[in-house]
Amino acid sequence: MPDFPAHASPAFTPAASPRPRPQARDRGISDLHLTKDEDQLVQVPPPLVSPAFTPPRTPETEGQRHDRASHPHKHSVGGEAEVTERAQFLAELPEVTCEVRARIPTTTGTEMWLHLYHNNVDDKEHLAIVFGPNIRSKSLDRQRPGESERDRMIRGAYTGTLYPGRTSSRRVDAIRRDAGVGEEGAGVGMEKKDLGPPLVRIHSECYTGETVWSARCDCGEQLDEAARLMSLPWPTPSNTPGSASPSQRPLFDDPPAMPSCGGVIIYLRQEGRGIGLLSKLKAYNLQDLGHDTMEANLLLRHPGDARSYGLATSMLLDLGLGGDMGIRLLTNNPEKVRAVEGPGREVNVVERVPMIPLAWRTGGKEGVHGPEVEKYISTKIEKFKHMFSSG
Ligand SMILES: Nc1nc2c(ncn2[C@@H]2O[C@H](COP(=O)(O)OP(=O)(O)OP(=O)(O)O)[C@@H](O)[C@H]2O)c(=O)[nH]1
Numbered sequence: 542m543p544d545f546p547a548h549a550s551p552a553f554t555p556a557a558s559p560r561p562r563p564q565a566r567d568r569g570i571s572d573l574h575l576t577k578d579e580d581q582l583v584q585v586p587p588p589l590v591s592p593a594f595t596p597p598r599t600p601e602t603e604g605q606r607h608d609r610a611s612h613p614h615k616h617s618v619g620g621e622a623e624v625t626e627r628a629q630f631l632a633e634l635p636e637v638t639c640e641v642r643a644r645i646p647t648t649t650g651t652e653m654w655l656h657l658y659h660n661n662v663d664d665k666e667h668l669a670i671v672f673g674p675n676i677r678s679k680s681l682d683r684q685r686p687g688e689s690e691r692d693r694m695i696r697g698a699y700t701g702t703l704y705p706g707r708t709s710s711r712r713v714d715a716i717r718r719d720a721g722v723g724e725e726g727a728g729v730g731m732e733k734k735d736l737g738p739p740l741v742r743i744h745s746e747c748y749t750g751e752t753v754w755s756a757r758c759d760c761g762e763q764l765d766e767a768a769r770l771m772s773l774p775w776p777t778p779s780n781t782p783g784s785a786s787p788s789q790r791p792l793f794d795d796p797p798a799m800p801s802c803g804g805v806i807i808y809l810r811q812e813g814r815g816i817g818l819l820s821k822l823k824a825y826n827l828q829d830l831g832h833d834t835m836e837a838n839l840l841l842r843h844p845g846d847a848r849s850y851g852l853a854t855s856m857l858l859d860l861g862l863g864g865d866m867g868i869r870l871l872t873n874n875p876e877k878v879r880a881v882e883g884p885g886r887e888v889n890v891v892e893r894v895p896m897i898p899l900a901w902r903t904g905g906k907e908g909v910h911g912p913e914v915e916k917y918i919s920t921k922i923e924k925f926k927h928m929f930s931s932g
Pocket residue numbers: 743744745746747748757758760763811812813814815816821824825834838871872873874877896927
């Protein structure tokens with residue numbers, strides 16, 4: 542067993558050396574030659590499994606292989622060459638239920654709908670922040686035993702807006718029935734078949750970057766930017782003269798050139814890339830001692846990235862965003878693209894939209910900048926193989 546430094550967790554016996562493993566996250570999508578046979582898969586060393594790691598990983602993690610089914614998996618994202626991989630996934634997606642939804646007004650006039658989810662794999666409250674009127678949670682709208690119209694309104698299972706004295710939730714199924722639209726119809730906005738794919742961000746919790754203004758990472762900025770993009774005025778067929786292809790479309794400064802279904806930020810409680818705030822703060826001290834963000838995790842006997850995205854897949858499906866229409870995923874992280882699609886390709890990522898740091902786009906005038914964030918982003922590029930262009 543290798544010698545671990547004193548700051549490494551005493552409670553955990555590592556399953557393997559804490560050196561960066563040659564694994565999928567260390568390669569770009571186009572580098573994946575995924576014709577591995579089962580023998581090759583078995584030879585891959587097991588990962589360092591974090592004791593703080595709660596949700597099961599759906600993507601191609603080597604651990605928990607006995608739980609996994611193997612599926613041929615095709616990608617064609619952001620214009621990249623289509624590759625086929627034999628990815629390892631959990632056989633089943635987690636079950637999720639939207640417990641409550643509420644309107645969140647903002648000072649800019651944008652309104653969003655905060656959806657709080659429970660699930661069957663952890664006890665955390667994961668969130669979906671929904672922009673636009675066309676995305677609704679199926680589990681939220683479902684009738685619950687014995688509930689009154691007021692109960693439904695209190696948990697957010699209503700259509701339109703609440704006002705003092707309102708007595709009916711105006712159920713979506715009744716509206717659909719009256720309008721003669723089936724499952725596909727959004728019921729309260731336009732029909733989904735007339736709309737383009739929604740913009741989706743899968744965001745992981747970062748207390749330091751989002752709440753205490755840390756300039757070690759760009760997480761707060763990314764959350765703000767995702768919300769800004771999803772708050773842009775929604776084009777409708779009547780005010781949209783024509784649709785441009787994704788490659789013709791400016792990435793950040795214009796709304797999508799075709800009517801979009803809306804936008805969703807899936808906010809997962811996976812602080813510190815899944816290692817938790819306690820370990821992340823230790824990792825920051827290791828970073829101040831000269832290690833990069835991946836090395837610091839490994840020295841603490843955590844994986845470089847301990848996150849999973851099965852909950853995000855299930856939440857997107859609950860919001861009606863699987864299927865043919867697909868989603869446009871706002872990320873630089875190739876692993877997220879693969880993982881969110883799910884074990885049976887339940888969600889289809891039709892486009893990856895990169896997140897370019899604001900400091901890069903403004904010549905350093907705006908956005909998070911400084912030596913720490915620069916090192917953080919360069920490690921994302923070099924070791925996590927994040928892609929900061931639309932290619
Ligand atoms: N362990 C660790 N986690 C960090 C550090 N800096 C930020 N994080 C966490 O990294 C996560 C941010 O990742 P995301 O922004 O969701 O996604 P990403 O993998 O960076 O990829 P993008 O989608 O391109 O942003 C959050 O959970 C942060 O708390 C760090 O130095 N160490």
